[in-house]
Amino acid sequence: MKASKAYSIPFIIWIFAGTLVPLASIAFYGFTNRDGDFTLENILAMFRSDHMQALGLSLLLALISTAICLVIAFPMAMVLRESKYGKQGFLIFVIILPMWMNFLLRTMAWQVLLERQGVINAVISAIGLPRQEMMNTPGAIVLGMVYDFLPFMILPIYNTVSKIDDHLIEAAYDLGAGRSKVYTKIILPLSVPGIVSGITMVFIPALTTFVISNMLGGGKINLIGNIIEQEFTVNSNWYLGSGLSLVMMLFIIASMLILQRFDKTGGASLI
């Protein structure tokens, strides 16, 4: 074996111990019952109405959050592209800054802000409006998702748009295109690889999260992530939890395959 190949050994061990073994055991639990016999029961359990409802809500909230992230991130990425070098560095710093803080703490901070006696309601009541019930709503969960995952949308899109050659944009203007045509015909199509990886990096964690829904949903709103988590922790039913996880994996693979079709260049292919 060449020395250069030997450098990959630590990573191979890591992948083996950290990904392949757990994946194999999830597959094993997913297709067996408590007696160790093969069964499809755990997989088909996804079709139970409570699970379908949770899955549907998860998909909906993840889609909404991803869409909101995209709508915020794309203009921001364009602003970054057009700002001068020094300012650009500062803006990226600001975007990454929240990541310096622990994810749980950041989500917890939203509890303090949103709660009935919280900061936002204090402001609302101070100007004479009735206090709003904001905690434990789907809206609070979407807010948490957008807040936590937004940088993962901005950075890949920025990365792509910053590499678009200025001359291409000038050429489009030169050939008679107005501002909107330049965006729809040149900038947007050329940003697709970044948009695809941004969507992937927001949609997948949003689809499977249980922490955000736990903390901002107050346990009252069950996403599919919460159900799987509860099977593992509260109900100690690793078999059902694994089965549902396998179905979620199918959803993730399917969504990535769909996204890939949009990215003709293959720049963001993840599978």
Place this chain on the structure above:
Amino acid sequence: MAELIRLEGIVKSFDDNIVLNGIDLSVDENEFVTLLGPSGCGKTTTLRIIGGFETPDQGRVYFNGVDITDMPANKRPINTVFQNYALFPHMDVGENIAFSLRVKGEDEKTIKKKVADALELVNLKGFEKRRIDQLSGGQQQRIAMARAIVNEPKVLLLDEPLGALDLKLRQEMEYELVRLKKELGITFIYITHDQEEALTMSDKVVVMNEGYIQQEGTPQEIYDEPVNAFVADFIGDSNILSGVMSDEKVVRIDGIDYPCIDGTEEGFPPRRKVDVVIRPEDIDIVPYGKGLWNGTITSKLFIGVHYEMLVQSETGKIEWLLQNYDQHEVGEKIGMYVDPENIQIMHKPKSEAEAAIEIDL
């Protein structure tokens, strides 16, 4: 010919760096004008101002007599061939060329025909479905041309379009460009730092340096009568020497008097310090002692058609550059002669000239 584009007193600076220092330029309809100069001379900025990609700090741009200084690029009847071609990588060749037609909203049938015609014009018939990354540099260059001309602009701006091509392809494309220009009957404004390109193709050459136009004229005028040492040096090889008018129509260089055809009437009275340009091919080799001055050949290079020689003059420190079809050996003592009309007398650059008007001979 009617004037199509006029630049008046264009000044442009980026941050504290003045790039254009009051450019006045007139381009006629159907003219092939080349802006020539070293990098950083302001030629690209001038082109970008005409194309509408930069706004001048001062001065106006006129098109057909109409002030277009503040008109955005997409409204100008001017198209550009960019230096790196700037072809849209996510579109195929046909879509690239059709871009301006689709923006204008022409119907697909017309578009198809115009694209095919444009491809035929650049000798790439049937390339519609090719992907941009499948094309060679020369083909990309032609597609960029086709895309820029398909919308029938009045003016085509070309920003060093041949810069990335190898020598042979470049020479081929020079003929192509001249042919295209004839077939289209439109105005070309061409940018290059390559003097050969400029001289071969242009009707008018505009030599620029440090944000000023140094000289404009036909290629012949620029080559034969450079107005200053910069132009002479930039256009072709030359002997650029310091001299002084020793008499009416006589210039003294390195202690030797040379008859020339410029005198007081042309602004070069006796005792004025001047720059002198003598092209290497204008110096004749004659037997030793029979010419105006003598020297010894110190080196010889065969460069294709002719020999290039360095000759150390007998009287002083000047090393002359000569080009000659005959072979002479290194070490040979020769005489040299130059026709009076081949001696170009030029004014010293301004600052030096003021200090040196009166000289005692």
